[in-house]
Amino acid sequence: MNRRAFLSAAASGTFGLGVLGPAVLARSLPGVPGVREDFAGWLWIGGRPEKSASEWRSLFSLLGDSGFRGVLVGRAFDPEMADAAHRAGLEYHRWMWILNRAGDTWARENHPEWFTVSRNGDSTLDTPPYVDYYRWVCPSRAPVREHLRRLISEASREPDLDGIHLDYIRYCDVILPRGLWDRYDLVQDRELPEFDFCYCEVCREQFEAQTGRDPLALEDPTADEEWARFRWDSVTRVVAELSETARASDKSISAAVFATPAEARRLVRQAWDEWPVDRLFPMLYHPAYGEDVPWIGRSVVEGVEALRGTGVELNAGLYVPALNPEELASAVRVVRRSGAAGFSLFDLNPLTEEHIRAVRSVLRETTDRFPALSPS
Numbered sequence: 001m002n003r004r005a006f007l008s009a010a011a012s013g014t015f016g017l018g019v020l021g022p023a024v025l026a027r028s029l030p031g032v033p034g035v036r037e038d039f040a041g042w043l044w045i046g047g048r049p050e051k052s053a054s055e056w057r058s059l060f061s062l063l064g065d066s067g068f069r070g071v072l073v074g075r076a077f078d079p080e081m082a083d084a085a086h087r088a089g090l091e092y093h094r095w096m097w098i099l100n101r102a103g104d105t106w107a108r109e110n111h112p113e114w115f116t117v118s119r120n121g122d123s124t125l126d127t128p129p130y131v132d133y134y135r136w137v138c139p140s141r142a143p144v145r146e147h148l149r150r151l152i153s154e155a156s157r158e159p160d161l162d163g164i165h166l167d168y169i170r171y172c173d174v175i176l177p178r179g180l181w182d183r184y185d186l187v188q189d190r191e192l193p194e195f196d197f198c199y200c201e202v203c204r205e206q207f208e209a210q211t212g213r214d215p216l217a218l219e220d221p222t223a224d225e226e227w228a229r230f231r232w233d234s235v236t237r238v239v240a241e242l243s244e245t246a247r248a249s250d251k252s253i254s255a256a257v258f259a260t261p262a263e264a265r266r267l268v269r270q271a272w273d274e275w276p277v278d279r280l281f282p283m284l285y286h287p288a289y290g291e292d293v294p295w296i297g298r299s300v301v302e303g304v305e306a307l308r309g310t311g312v313e314l315n316a317g318l319y320v321p322a323l324n325p326e327e328l329a330s331a332v333r334v335v336r337r338s339g340a341a342g343f344s345l346f347d348l349n350p351l352t353e354e355h356i357r358a359v360r361s362v363l364r365e366t367t368d369r370f371p372a373l374s375p376s
């Protein structure tokens with residue numbers, strides 16, 4: 001039985017674990033409850049840079065030797081890269097944009113009605129908020145979900161792919177993280193209509209059928225709990241369907257999400273502690289929140305607590321451009337002490353060999369370096 005089948009048997013109660021769930025199976029570092037012995041690293045690799053097969057082999061072998069578990073690769077499946085990863089003992093996952101479909105020419109040309117509509121009535125297809133590539137499809141629409149399932153199903157056909165990694169699996173930010181307000185010259189102390197989605201015909205009809213109310217006629221749509229829940233559930237339904245699709249091809253499924261369950265619900269309508277996935281990668285990019293390394297630890301604790309008993313692994317996403325090697329080592333140590341299953345680095349481009357060596361030293365640290373659990 002492979003690990004995935006084992007976890008799924010554990011989750012379904014085959015092993016009599018009952019409500020304790022598979023989370024209790026994770027082994028702690030000896031003498032340090034809560035700090036996982038199998039704590040490991042991941043790396044996001046986007047469309048650049050290009051590398052030769054031998055360059056990938058040497059990078060991946062360094063990562064494998066340093067205690068990394070896998071890579072999340074945002075490009076079409078590359079058999080040479082996958083082979084190099086597997087030879088180094090790394091998992092190879094496909095990193096895919098889901099609800100932001102700026103790059104989906106077919107959808108843009110054939111289905112303009114799929115794109116989300118703001119409370120002001122503007123479509124993200126014609127009037128993308130914040131930046132030109134913010135063009136989002138509506139998760140309430142069945143044909144949209146069918147299109148997304150087909151994309152995941154096609155990607156999952158590669159036998160040498162280990163997993164699918166979902167990104168942009170959310171609504172457009174109704175509120176940007178605090179550290180980004182200045183960049184866009186905005187004060188988002190409330191939900192502004194041009195950033196609030198989705199008020200398309202299908203969303204309005206579905207919400208009215210459920211509650212008897214039209215979201216456009218709500219007295220204060222920003223404070224309406226049912227309207228918030230409707231949108232959290234819309235995203236969760238997409239996740240559940242894509243998860244089922246990936247797992248049908250024996251692929252694991254994961255997602256990049258916002259910092260904590262509370263922040264993710266509030267900023268981008270992700271109720272990620274309710275998602276049926278194998279692992280989650282909260283993007284704890286501290287400069288975007290105007291925060292520091294201790295905030296990363298506090299966010300991990302919050303996420304791990306929210307996922308307790310679900311068997312879903314939390315891996316903290318770290319923003320490499322804002323961390324020199326020493327700071328990165330300190331961030332990884334905080335993440336490990338806070339009970340995460342691992343961490344992931346964003347991304348390959350700013351990553352130096354010194355960063356990787358600094359991370360390796362933390363992954364090799366033993367019990368005496370972890371005297372206390374609560375993050376500073």
Ligand SMILES: [Zn+2]
Pocket residue numbers: 116117138139140141198199200201202203204
């Ligand atoms: Zn809609």
